[in-house]
Amino acid sequence: MAxxxxxxxxxxxLSRRFKGKTLKELEVKVTKKLNVTAAQLKARLEGKKLSNVLRYGKTLHFHFGKEILQVHLMLRGELEAIHSGSELPKYAILAFHFSGGEGFALVDSLRAATPTLNPDVAKAPDALEMDEDYFTRVLFKSKKMVKEVLMDQKKIRGIGNSYADEILWDARVSPFSISSAIPEKILNKLFDSLKSVLKEAITAIAKENGDELRGELRDLMKIHGAKLKKSPSGAIVKSEKIGGRTSYYTDEQQLYS
Known part of the structure; x- marks a missing residue:
């Protein structure tokens, strides 16, 4: 999952490759997740220039003037480049054809990826936009395990299973810690780890991908992954389910309860 x-x-x-180009045609192959009809979506977007592509939480926002198309890739969704005259990828949901002959497709074998025209504004802040005071308040108020809070999209948007593990390991905080039991100075460290781990990953993935729409990169993970047996500092990587998802951690991480 991206x-x-x-x-x-x-x-x-996507901004580098398609910003400023006109959407000549939008092919709608799957409609079940749309919040408008296929005809309405095409009428609102076709013929308009793509003014920007931004990420909000776990979604991408495609700005076509005043219209915004939000795309949530969900578990298996991907973006694939397409060219004029070529066949669409298997399991395509939407295909964007721009002036100049290039485009991209939203693809998902599970058909769960969700396009939404002009979505409601989310109330929870993005992980990279929230301030430390907000972060500290959210964790102080919760009696849940800290990993569950980090992944709660109604409180903090954007952090998933993999990076929650990486952030907690970087701060040396056990994922089983009760949020409200974590000392303030440790929460400050956790906040710093959250920012640094995500930003370093963005830099590494950008360098690796260049201008290619590749799948998510996991080679940079330090403890999250079944193939990782030891942390960079030599501790054995363990795994256990939290909220139905496999969590990876080491004994280097302090438990607060």
């Missing part, structure tokens, strides 16, 4: 750093890089690539 997470915040992957999506940030996708937004950068």
């Amino acid at each position: 997470e915040l750093p992957d999506l940030e890089v996708f937004a950068q690539i």
